Every structure is written in C-alpha cells, then in structure tokens.
Amino acid sequence: MISMHIKRRLQAGAREFTLDIAIESAAPRIALFGPSGSGKTLTVQAIAGLLRPDSGYIQVNGVTLYSSEQGVFLAPQARHLAYLQQNYGLFPHLNVAQNIGFGLKKGWLNPRRNALPEAARRWIEAFELEAILGSYPAEISGGQKQRVALARALAVEPRMVLLDEPLAALDSTLRQKMRGELAALQARLNIPTILITHDPADVVALADHVYQIENGRIVANCSPQQLFPSGRAAPGITQDALKIA
Amino acid sequence: MISMHIKRRLQAGAREFTLDIAIESAAPRIALFGPSGSGKTLTVQAIAGLLRPDSGYIQVNGVTLYSSEQGVFLAPQARHLAYLQQNYGLFPHLNVAQNIGFGLKKGWLNPRRNALPEAARRWIEAFELEAILGSYPAEISGGQKQRVALARALAVEPRMVLLDEPLAALDSTLRQKMRGELAALQARLNIPTILITHDPADVVALADHVYQIENGRIVANCSPQQLFPSGRAAPGITQDALKIA
Amino acid sequence: DDIVVSAAASLTNAFTELGTQFQQQHPGTKVLNSFAASDVLVQQIIHGAPTDIFASADQKAMDKAVEAKVIDAASRKDFVRNEVVLIVPADNPLKIKSLADLKGASVKRVAFGNPATVPVGRYTQAGLEKTGNWDDVKKREVLGQNVRQVLDYVARGEVDAGFVFATDAAIMKGKVTVIETLPSPIPVLYPIALVQREKRNPQAADFLAYILSPQGQAVLAKYGFSKP
Amino acid sequence: MSSLTVPLLLSLKVAGWAAFFAAILGIAMAYGLSRWRSRWCDVVDSLLTLPMVLPPTVIGYYLLVLLGRRGWLGPFLEQFGIQLVFTWQGAVIAATVVAFPMVLKAARAAFEGVDHTLEDAARVLGIGAPGVFFRVTLPLALRGILAGVLLAFARALGEFGATLMIAGSIPGRTQTLSISIYEAVQAGNDDLANILVLVTSFTCIAVLWIASQLLPDNLRIKGSRDRS
C-alpha cells in the first residue's frame, strides 16, 4: 500500500539530523516504533506533505505523492490524508463542533457554531464528545483535546490515516474503546493506516506490520505477533522482542 | 503530607463543571487516576496555585497554601512546587539549556544561551538531553519536549512535585529509565509527589496511594498493590481492579 | 451653481461674509471659499484645483500663478491694501515702545512669517531691511508658517514681539497691543484674478465685480482693509 | 448646528473609507511580506513605511503632483471624468496613503505570530490556500490587525496636512472636522475650537470602542482562559 524512500537533512543550530527512511509494504496497516527523537513524527509529516524531502519518492496506493525525479510534490490539500498531530493542532478560535466539522466544510468560511454535519456526528458519539461540543480548546482537558483532534481527522474520510500517538493521553477504558473504534474503521473502510505509538496493545490491534526507526533510519521490520506474542506484553518484554526482531 | 478540600465551579458557555476534591493522605507519593475530563489536571493546577478555588483549603507538609477561611492564597512563586504541564509549556524563545536553567536563575534576565547551572547538569544526563541543548522547542520531538519540561521542573529542587502524565510521550525503554530516575529522586530527597498517569507501571513505581477521580469528585482510594497485584497488569485488568476498589 | 474661491488666510473673515452676501443677492448660487496660505493656494491652482477666483496676499504669489499661465491676466486687479504692524502681548512686559527697542538685551524672541513661504514674512523682511532692524530681529527669530501662528504666539506671550497684518491684529484687540506700523518699501497690496480654466463658472466674474464694488469694499473695510 | 454635523459626517466618511482601503492594502501587503522569505522583505517594509515619515503636507504635495490636472496620472483619470483635487475622494486618497503603513506593520507582526502548525493542520484537512487564509490565519491574526486598522482610522480622522493640500478646505465639501478645528484655532475662535475638539474626541472614542467590541470573544483566548 505504501512505498517510499526519502532523504532529508534538518539543521537546528549546530545540531544536524538526517532522515533516511525506506518503507515498502503491502500491508494496509503499519506501525512505526522507535525511541524518542528517532524521526517518527518527521516521517509522517513527510507523507502528509508538511515536510519536503530533499530527494526520493512517496507512493500511497499507487498514487505518487512526491517524487524528486518526476518533480512531483502534491500539496497537502491534494493528498486527502488524515493526520493526527502529536500536539493535536486544534484551532483555538473555533469550538469543538467547529473543529470537528472544519474539514467537512469547504470554501472560505468556517462552519457555524452549532452546525454539525452528519459525517461528524458518528465520531462525536463514538468518542463521547457530546457534552463539550460548545467548548473551546482552552476549556477542555488533554484527553478531550486528543479525542477532538482524532474525530476531526477521521471525519473527512481520508485515503490514508496518519496517527501520531493517537491514544497517549487517554485513560485505559477510553483507550480500549477508541482502539476498538479505530479498528472497526479500518475494517469498514479498508483504509490504510500509519500509526506511531508506544503501546504494544495499539500495535497488535491496529497494525499488520511494524517498522522500527532508530536515529532517522529504518533498522528492522516484522509482524506484531513476532514482537508481542501475548498481545498484552508488558513494556519491558516489548523492548526485548524488538531488539531481537 | 497533603490535606486538601476544595470546591470550584467552571463555566464554559452553557456547560458547567464542578470540582469538589477532598484528599487527606499521609503518604508522600500520591497518584490521581481517572477518566479523561474528570478533573485531574484542574486539581493539580489548584495545588500549584494556577486555579483559584471558590472555597476550601490546601495544606502541604503542614504549610497552608490556600485557605478561604483564613484568606490565604499563596502565589505560585511562593509555593516552591514543580509542575509538569500536560502540554509541557516550554518557552519557545529559549533553547533547551535555557529552558532547563530557567527556574535556577532568579532575577530579571534569562540565563545565557550556553550557561548551564550545575544543578541542571544532573538532569540533562539522566534524561539524555545533551545532544539537543542548543535547539529550540520548535525543533525537537514530542518526547524530547516532555523530557525537557520534566528536567526544568525538577531542577529547582521543589518542596513537592506535580506530574501531569509525565511519561506519556516516551517509548518504553526511555519510560522505564525515567521512571527509575524519578523513583530515585523521590527516595533521595524524600520529596512528596502527586502523579497523574494512565500507566499502571508508573503508579506502582512512583506512588504509595491511589485516588480515583470521577466527574470532579474523589470516588475511591487504595494502595497500588490493591489495584495492580502483579505490578505489570495489562490495562483491562487495571480498570476492573479499580472498579472493585 | 458653485463659485469656488481660493483666498489667502488673512482674508478668512472678510471673504466669508462677502460670500454670504453674494449668495443672498443671487439665490441659487453658492460661494465656496477655500482658505490657506497664499503659496499653498498657488500650488493647488497650478496643479489643477477646480477654482474660479484667486485672491493672494502679495504680488509674488500671484506672479507665480501668472507665470504658470493659470490666471486670466486681464482680470488681475489689486483690490485691498493692508499694513504690517509690530505687536506685543497686551500687558507689554518688556515695555517695548518702538522698533528700536527690539535691540534690547531683554528681548529674546521675535516672531514673524517665514519670508520663504509666507507673504507677510516677505513684507516684514523688506520693511525691516529698510529700517535697518533686520539683523537684530533675525537673531531673535521664531518663524511662523502663517500670520495667524505669529499672532497666536504673541497673544500667548510666548514671544516678546511679532509682525502681523493690521487686520489680524484687530481680531485679538484685547490680547495684543499694536506698537507701530512697519514702513513697507513694497506696498502691501492684495491682487485678485479669475483663474484660467475651461469650466469656469460664468458667475465668477460677477462675484469678482461685487468684491470690487463699493458694497464689497465696505465689507472689506469693516475688517480693517483699506482701499488700494 | 450644521457647521458641526456637516464636517463631522464628512470626516467620518473620509476616515471610514480611508481605514477600509488602508485595511485592504495593508493586510494584503503584510500577508505577502510575511510569506515572502527574502532578505529584501524588511527593506520593502521600510520603503512602504515612508508615507509616515514624510510630513503630511509633503505627501499632499506629491499627491498633487501625481494626481493633479497637469500631474502624471491626472490627465489619464480625467478622461474617465475622475477628478480628485478639491474633492472628498481626494481626501480619502490622502488619508489612505498616510494611514496604511499602520495596518501594514501591525498586520505583518500579527501574521508572523500565527502558529504555522495550525495552518498545516487546515491544509492537511483539504482546505485550499484561500480557505486557510480566511478561516485560520486571518482570525488568529485579527486582534493585531484590528489594532492597526483602528490606529489607521484614528490617524485618518486626524489627518490634515495632506488633506488640506489635495482637497483644499471647502466648507461642506472638503472641510473635515480636523480642518475646521485648525481654522477655528487659527481664527482665535477658542470656544468653537474647544467644542469641535470635544465632538471629535467623543466621536472617536465611540467609534474606537464600538470597533474594539467587534472582536469576537473567542478570538481573545490564547492559552487557557484565566482561571484564577
């Protein structure tokens, strides 16, 4: 479903970070796994069109999103992806309902305060957001923000879903529930997913193939079952499994 | 170590949220556990002095931080606490070294770009931040931000530590390492801690007493062992245990 | 229809009344006065301001307009005479009694119009040069951008003395005292003329005639202007 | 009474239009500058600030040279029957030129303060460039921009030097409140001047206050609402 090989150098003062990521997978659901600062977020941003690689190509479902050779760089708008940012990226001037409906209303104007498109309703119920529809991002909790951002990303029925730690701020009950919702969505729409997570349970439930990133490079890949045989492994075990993989 | 009972009503448009939290604990290390939007962050903000209760009192180690009866409301500056915000709250105009040294340099001027106080060095090593000292918050990854915020909070050697999901954005290796660092800090300084987390392993390692919040109220409290007998329980088990407690 | 008149600032009060009277006699006609320093008016007219009549406070400004060929030179006439006077604040703290007293050490500041840009300044400089007081005054100069600014400075006692038109001094009788009239080598004569342009209001000539008529001259006399 | 309401309404009309044009121009240029990553940005910005640095009268003079009947653009405009000298439209142009750098500077600072990750989020959600601008960037910058536009309005209301030059001071047609005040002060008519100043002040406070209430509440939030 995804085939990419990109290079990009980033400079921050004296420090330099080189991203050199090659992924070639027929699996519709991929997980990126790796230590903090290894390049997971940058990879996903490159796929979304927010980071322009220095060279290489990105293909999703046969569509070329980027290719330095062919001189193709699709604008983020034209990629029809959903991207859940690690910091949520909610619009502070819009309430929860407007945030969720944002991508569903095209054109030059924001959705009205109480207009709620049908397509959004499904996610509001699934993620238990009814009560806070009229609140602004500054007035809701961390977990609520994460759920709103997820609903906003999924509501546009994207071609592919990019999730950067989608469930990190949630308590376990909610996390289980939303994991189920995401899995059901994947099954229903057969929608390719790239997932960044630190939770083995997420990987088992939401991915068919795991790529391990370290220091800007893919160092290994395997199936979730190889990584977490029990499916409910404790963190320590996880890590060991990955090292073997 | 902490004794508090506070009430506060919050209004966001038509929605209303009532916080009514009573905690009375001799345990130095407390965990707050509860669903998203239940009031954990608000409780911790009240202790830090960032949310002013409508009525009640807050005492930490015998020091009255707030009391509506006595008309006491200590300024945040005077409380000598460390607070790790859920969204990190890093200063965008200061690099990582300056952010970490921020609380250590009093007065009207920010620390210089390459000045690194001795007290900060310990945390930079412990949290593996050496490489990014010169970078700005916009140039580092999510997990790096979380570690910088934690180092900044701990560097001032506070009377009490308030941690709002301190390890949520970290991969498991790093999470284990930092959990160990925090536990060591608690043991060394005998420093009271209030921890918000969704990870049972954090609770077991870092708390002596667990309070469960729901909808703005404390609904139960128990020891971590009662909650997670194995110490490495999977999320599903956790939740069931809590429901019994 | 509208007759547009560009008139020197020192004519403000007199021309406002003239316009009103003319309107009463010619119902349906409106006289629109635009007042500013004469040199400003010249610039506006040269650059095509849709004005019908130009009344200047000195010949130099009118000459500039004629040179630029924006004036119907045949209609040019001197229509009033004025005088430049030395004034001091009403209470005259320095007891200035004549031009010669301006030399005194206690006299710190004397205001007058900027000769480069204001007619009254040009008259003042010429007059003082003739009486031989120019260098003494120049040392104490505070330049005004028009007559009224000079008048204001004197009325407030910010300067020790100043030179203005007699007609202006008359407006603030209670606040300033006229010491003496400055002899002027150039006669202080105001010229007026029709502006040369295609769509000039035909009634403009009538208004010009009215200003020159005994009725008009009476109004001007009321404000202190004498016959040319 | 009409000696008060006529210039007042004229002033509001002129300042309103000037603020409007200044806003459009200033916002467009500021947005361009904030996106244009080049060393020349700041130079162009300074160049565009020049109308503030030159004395308004001089701006007025250059406008006269440009737009006058014998100016560079004047004859061209006249073909379409557009006449700017001595009309209120001319006053609008003068006030716009003088006021628009304020919108420019304020809007540029505001645009550069907008969090780019939010614009990114909108883009990924499939919203095209105009949508991103009108739905995310502009609302998030609105507070700063509004401050600039209000400054521009105030400046336009007080504008006087450039206006006097290009539009003249024709009562009822181009005599704005500012010019009336100026003339009242010049004429030594202190009472009228004080009344006019009071009226201007009151009007201006009212307009600015109303405008500052326009900012929707939800655009005032930044970070968490004050909780203590």
Added chain:
Amino acid sequence: MSSLTVPLLLSLKVAGWAAFFAAILGIAMAYGLSRWRSRWCDVVDSLLTLPMVLPPTVIGYYLLVLLGRRGWLGPFLEQFGIQLVFTWQGAVIAATVVAFPMVLKAARAAFEGVDHTLEDAARVLGIGAPGVFFRVTLPLALRGILAGVLLAFARALGEFGATLMIAGSIPGRTQTLSISIYEAVQAGNDDLANILVLVTSFTCIAVLWIASQLLPDNLRIKGSRDRS
C-alpha cells in the same frame, strides 16, 4: 551641507528620544490595560488614542496652553529653569504625545496574544512578577511591540504640525528635517525639497531596517520552523 546635516541630526535626536519615551509609556500602559480585566479598559484605550485623532497642530496648540510661558504648567517648570517652548526638548514632547498611541495599540495586542500558560509555567518555577514580565511576556510580545515602536519612530520623524507649534521653526535649533522639507516645498524650491525628501527617506529606511534586524532570530519562531 550643514543646511542638511543640522536638521537631519536634530530630527534623528528628536525622533529617537520620542520613540524611546513613547516605547516606555506605551509598553507600561499597554501592559496595565492587558492585565486589567474591566469594562473600562477599552474606553481608556480609546481615550489614550486621542492624540492621534486630533490634528497635530491642535495638539501643539494644547501643549502650548499647557507648557507655555503663561500656560498651566509652564511657570511652574520655569522655576526649575526648564523651558520647553521653542526648544528641541519641546519638540520631543510633541512628537512623543503624537506617536505614543501607536506603541500602546501594538503592544496591547501583542501582550494579549501571549500564551498565559507560559507565564504560569514561569510563576510556578518561582520567578517573581518582574521576572515573568521581562523574561517571558516581553520577549514573546516583542515582535508586535517592535512594530509599534518603529511606527512611532517614523511618525516622530515625520511629525511636523505639533512640533512646529511648540518648538517654532528656529533654523539650527528647532528646525527639523520635516519642517525644512515643508518650507522648501512651500517656497517652490523643488530641487532642495527633493534632496531633503531623499535624505529623509534613505535615513528612515536605514534606521527601520537596522531596527528590524534587532529582533533576535529565536523570537521569530512560532510553531515549528518552516520545514518545506
């Protein structure tokens, strides 16, 4: 040559001091207003904007009434040997009054745009109120404030009406570049005017450009650095 450098240096001195005082005043008041949660905030803000709305000449007139030799404060100041009318210090006051609303409005918008959670973070870290202001709030608002201060400087450089009134136009002492330009234009001395305008423009562009380079790079970041 000195007919150029003397007014230029004087102008820079006056505008520099005026921008400095306007910055101090404007920042202090803006900070107060941005913290003061009250319905009256916006009214006070509009009131403080008034110096922009009144014609500069009128501001100058009121300053004269206030600070003049016979004004309300003038005699009191004179006891201390402080004389403001007809001095360059007077010009600084006039320019400050006219320019400070720009800093006020820009700084207020900038302060209100600062994320409060960052100030909270600093407070909890034990930093007192002045520290929070100078180390967090001010740097985060600096971009907007600087825009306002530069506007104020430009405005002060171009200030002319109020300056002319209170400082007079004494060549070499209070005749600023703006006033020189005005006089050259009025006198029809176009060549000199053009040279002076070029000098002003060039100086101003240079000063504004240098100032805009003062903003440290790390204060330009907002959200992630542009990655594409």
